[in-house]
Amino acid sequence: MNLKKNIIVNSLELFESYGIKVVTMDDIAFNMGISKKTLYVHFSGKKDLVKNVVHFLFERHFLAIDKILAENESPIKKINKIYEYAVNYLIQVPPIFHLDLQKYHAEAYRIYDQNRCEIIFGIVKKLLDEGQLKGEIDKSINTAMFCEFHLISLDKIINSKTLSLGYSVKDILHNTIGISLKGIFKK
Incomplete structure (x- = not known):
């Protein structure tokens, strides 16, 4: 791994552990055993x-x-796996990472939000639409609205203490996204 990528990986670990605001360039340099000048x-x-x-x-x-997406699974199973992956990631990262990003790094947060929206409104919506075409999901469901609802739900999960209350990933997934996904399956 080249030095630039190594700095990025190391910085991500520090930011996710302690928050972005409190981690300084000095902290990153010290943690990596390099000079601050090298960072710059x-x-x-x-x-x-x-x-x-x-x-x-x-x-x-x-x-x-x-x-x-490359797995030979139904659209619903792929959606469940994507949300499980997301919740597993979110459980590991203290909310301060996302809050600092939003509050102190507007441009980076815009990039974060665009990518997040691409996952929800691009990938997940496409899978929902595919599920409707295959007859797995009720055709009366507005998939864009469904995605908007889940984006709001994920934001609440990220910014709440729910993740630190000891609930398992399976419980969080089932009681948020899982229940609403079941509600759109074609009967």
């Missing part, structure tokens, strides 16, 4: 680094989702 060879500043971290994060997410 690769990134113009913390905002640039955060944007690169968000791009890298979604590269990882899209790779995982692409593996799910």
Whole structure:
């Protein structure tokens, strides 16, 4: 792995563990055993680094989702696996990461939000539409509205203490997205 990518990976780990605001360029350099000057060879500043971290994060997410999409499963099973992947990730990351991103790094948050919307309104909506065409999902369901509802639900999960209350991924998935997915299956 080249140094720039190594800095991004290391920074992501620090940001996810402690939040973006409190982690300084000095902290990152110290943690990696490199000089701060070396960081600035690769990134113009913390905002640039955060944007690169968000791009890298979604590269990882899209790779995982692409593996799910390549499986020979029904659209509903693929949706469930995508949401399970998302909830598993969200459980591991304290809400401060997302809150700091939104509050202090507007440009990086815009990138984050665009990618998140691509997953929900691009990939998941396409799978819902495919499920409707295959007769697995009630054709009267507005798939765009369904996606909007789940985006709001994921935001609430991210920004709440629900994840720290000891609920399992299976419980969170079942009691949020799982129940509403069952409600749209064709009877």
